[in-house]
Amino acid sequence: MQEISIVVRNKVGLHARPAALFVQIAAAHQSKITVTNGDKTGNAKSILGILALGVNQDDRITIQADGADEGEALEKLAKLVEDNFGECR
Amino acid sequence: MQVSEKTYKGIPASEGIAFGTAFLFRPVDLKIPPRAAAPMEQELKRFEDACKKAGQELEALKADVAKRTDAGTAAIFEAHQLMVADPMLADSVRSHLEAGETIETAVQAASQEIAAMLASMDNAVFAAREADMRDVGRRLLRILLGIPDTSADGLKTPAIIVSQDLTPSDTTGFRPDLVLGFCTAAGGLTSHVAILARTLGLPAIVGLGEEALGNIPDGNRLILDGTRGELVVDPGPSTVDRYEEMKRKAAARLESIQTTMSREAVTADGQRVEIGANIGDADSASEAVRYGAEGVGLLRTEFLYLQYSQPPSEEQQLEAYRRVLVAMGDRPVIIRTLDIGGDKPPPYLKFDRELNPFLGWRAIRICLDDQALFKTQLRAILRAAAGKRALIMYPMISSVEELRAANALLAEARKELESAGIPHGSNLPVGIMVETPAAAMLAESLIRECDFFSLGTNDLTQYTLAVDRTNERVAALFQPLHPAVLMLIKKTIEAAHQQGKWVGMCGELAGMQKAIPILLGLGLDEFSMAARSIPEAKWLVSRFTVTRAKQIAEQALNLPTAGEIEELMKGVLNEAGGDSEK
Numbered sequence: 001m002q003e004i005s006i007v008v009r010n011k012v013g014l015h016a017r018p019a020a021l022f023v024q025i026a027a028a029h030q031s032k033i034t035v036t037n038g039d040k041t042g043n044a045k046s047i048l049g050i051l052a053l054g055v056n057q058d059d060r061i062t063i064q065a066d067g068a069d070e071g072e073a074l075e076k077l078a079k080l081v082e083d084n085f086g087e088c089r
Numbered sequence: 090m091q092v093s094e095k096t097y098k099g100i101p102a103s104e105g106i107a108f109g110t111a112f113l114f115r116p117v118d119l120k121i122p123p124r125a126a127a128p129m130e131q132e133l134k135r136f137e138d139a140c141k142k143a144g145q146e147l148e149a150l151k152a153d154v155a156k157r158t159d160a161g162t163a164a165i166f167e168a169h170q171l172m173v174a175d176p177m178l179a180d181s182v183r184s185h186l187e188a189g190e191t192i193e194t195a196v197q198a199a200s201q202e203i204a205a206m207l208a209s210m211d212n213a214v215f216a217a218r219e220a221d222m223r224d225v226g227r228r229l230l231r232i233l234l235g236i237p238d239t240s241a242d243g244l245k246t247p248a249i250i251v252s253q254d255l256t257p258s259d260t261t262g263f264r265p266d267l268v269l270g271f272c273t274a275a276g277g278l279t280s281h282v283a284i285l286a287r288t289l290g291l292p293a294i295v296g297l298g299e300e301a302l303g304n305i306p307d308g309n310r311l312i313l314d315g316t317r318g319e320l321v322v323d324p325g326p327s328t329v330d331r332y333e334e335m336k337r338k339a340a341a342r343l344e345s346i347q348t349t350m351s352r353e354a355v356t357a358d359g360q361r362v363e364i365g366a367n368i369g370d371a372d373s374a375s376e377a378v379r380y381g382a383e384g385v386g387l388l389r390t391e392f393l394y395l396q397y398s399q400p401p402s403e404e405q406q407l408e409a410y411r412r413v414l415v416a417m418g419d420r421p422v423i424i425r426t427l428d429i430g431g432d433k434p435p436p437y438l439k440f441d442r443e444l445n446p447f448l449g450w451r452a453i454r455i456c457l458d459d460q461a462l463f464k465t466q467l468r469a470i471l472r473a474a475a476g477k478r479a480l481i482m483y484p485m486i487s488s489v490e491e492l493r494a495a496n497a498l499l500a501e502a503r504k505e506l507e508s509a510g511i512p513h514g515s516n517l518p519v520g521i522m523v524e525t526p527a528a529a530m531l532a533e534s535l536i537r538e539c540d541f542f543s544l545g546t547n548d549l550t551q552y553t554l555a556v557d558r559t560n561e562r563v564a565a566l567f568q569p570l571h572p573a574v575l576m577l578i579k580k581t582i583e584a585a586h587q588q589g590k591w592v593g594m595c596g597e598l599a600g601m602q603k604a605i606p607i608l609l610g611l612g613l614d615e616f617s618m619a620a621r622s623i624p625e626a627k628w629l630v631s632r633f634t635v636t637r638a639k640q641i642a643e644q645a646l647n648l649p650t651a652g653e654i655e656e657l658m659k660g661v662l663n664e665a666g667g668d669s670e671k
Contacts, residue, residue: 005436007395014542015214016168016221017161023171048178048203051218054210058395058433082396084372 014055031067098300101318102283105292108268112248150516200226224256313362350624358634387595406469428484452485474514487527524548529577532584546596568651603658610642
């Protein structure tokens with residue numbers, strides 16, 4: 001199992017579009033992936049689970065992955081968050 | 090006599106004025122006929138089939154909406170597709186089935202429960218996802234009940250859509266050539282109908298209330314004013330004339346804004362001022378140029394520091410600053426050094442518990458204590474400036490010693506680069522943010538040791554009036570047009586001009602229409618604001634002569650309260666055709 005901690009810079013946090021992109025990448029991996037924001041943890045492959053975390057701008061989230069492709073999954077998800085979800089180009 | 094004319098007020102959600110008849114929209118009634126539950130596998134199978142069908146419908150809808158608007162708007166339906174396939178929804182449906190319910194009641198209950206959970210979130214953007222969940226739940230239920238979606242079929246002639254609420258599916262379900270505008274009894278600014286109407290360029294009002302809805306008969310004549318949030322039912326001839334005139338004026342104003350946007354900002358009598366953008370990262374630089382920014386009056390560098398668990402390296406910063414400078418071409422970019430504090434600490438800086446982070450260890454105070462951190466940034470800025478128009482600005486200066494100490498480190502950084510033979514910009518103008526009352530009072534001394542000032546009015550207001558505007562109980566006391574704040578601004582500008590130096594402003598005040606004429610009159614040289622405010626600010630500047638602006642500033646500075654200054658500016662803007670709410 002591996003985990004990373006990262007700050008969400010997106011202006012409105014993990015709302016509809018960023019959450020959708022996040023879930024699509026998570027769902028493409030076999031590993032069990034969870035996201036924690038404060039005291040709430042949700043399934044990274046569930047858009048409802050991600051929305052329910054209420055991740056706002058500048059919140060620090062922890063992503064945890066467990067499975068065969070855990071390293072790759074974390075790398076891709078971290079890149080998505082760091083690239084600000086490819087928004088506002 | 091206009092006996093039947095009635096006007097209702099709602100939330101202005103999308104600009105524009107529409108004239109037309111009302112089309113009362115009611116979504117298809119999804120009544121679940123009672124039946125006994127079949128074995129669970131059968132019920133589950135029907136759920137899976139319904140999900141598949143919903144996925145296909147949404148795929149088609151997404152493609153259609155992408156053609157009519159843009160991919161970003163169509164992504165709403167991508168989120169719906171994910172909700173249909175979501176494990177949380179499936180789990181909840183399964184537990185309702187286990188309790189012996191039919192799939193129809195299970196889907197209805199599960200989607201309503203999840204929608205209620207989303208609605209209870211304190212962030213409006215997340216709470217608005219409630220509408221998505223309800224929309225998805227209704228789509229699944231409609232498929233399960235085998236009811237075709239005919240709700241929009243009644244619209245045969247161009248009309249204004251009137252409804253209790255409109256889901257994204259409803260809003261995009263109408264024939265686009267027949268929709269003149271939308272108004273809904275429910276909803277807020279972040280509701281889908283508001284967002285979709287804006288991307289479709291149609292006027293809209295939301296939050297009209299149930300009473301208004303009950304008083305709009307189908308087919309009646311309406312005027313929908315999405316700019317002011319007014320809906321007129323059965324307008325009389327003089328009302329129609331009035332709105333037609335407003336519509337003409339708005340169109341003319343829009344045209345003149347679009348022409349001034351690409352030009353330099355000049356007053357009516359030819360005085361040049363510079364209008365720039367406040368940006369937070371490289372991506373927004375090109376957006377700023379599109380809106381007509383003549384430079385960047387404030388590049389916040391905090392994004393680099395909050396993004397990673399380590400402080401950003403010199404190379405990382407160099408690349409980020411370089412990207413902004415390249416995007417801005419030969420326009421000037423003012424780079425503000427790290428402005429951070431205990432209210433939003435990065436993980437690698439150790440803060441003591443602070444009772445009052447806004448009066449604590451922050452901005453230049455951190456940089457002068459952690460000199461390695463500061464010098465890394467100064468070196469990166471100097472290197473990025475090679476061959477470009479970069480300026481450097483220190484935040485939160487409250488004494489001459491701080492400015493001297495920062496300048497000494499800048500000189501060291503420059504010397505290091507010189508002796509290592511690393512290319513860097515020479516003669517970068519150095520300025521400070523004037524955002525503490527101390528800096529404004531010391532302006533005469535400070536300006537002797539730097540090249541320019543930039544007024545940070547958000548903090549200047551907070552520190553002058555001793556008001557934390559994030560504290561709801563005192564937020565109303567946060568008045569940037571408070572006479573005390575204006576006097577400090579005046580003093581700052583005069584001190585700089587006496588030494589032949591210039592003054593900019595990068596606080597929110599610089600983009601407020603009600604402030605711009607006063608600031609022009611006080612002699613402000615550069616205005617920096619959110620990119621989208623630039624076109625109207627340039628237009629407004631072009632409406633005043635310097636002489637008139639000076640009169641306005643003098644009048645304002647003679648008034649004893651913020652309320653009276655606001656009143657004065659309402660009149661001034663009315664006369665000039667501006668908007669005191671912006």
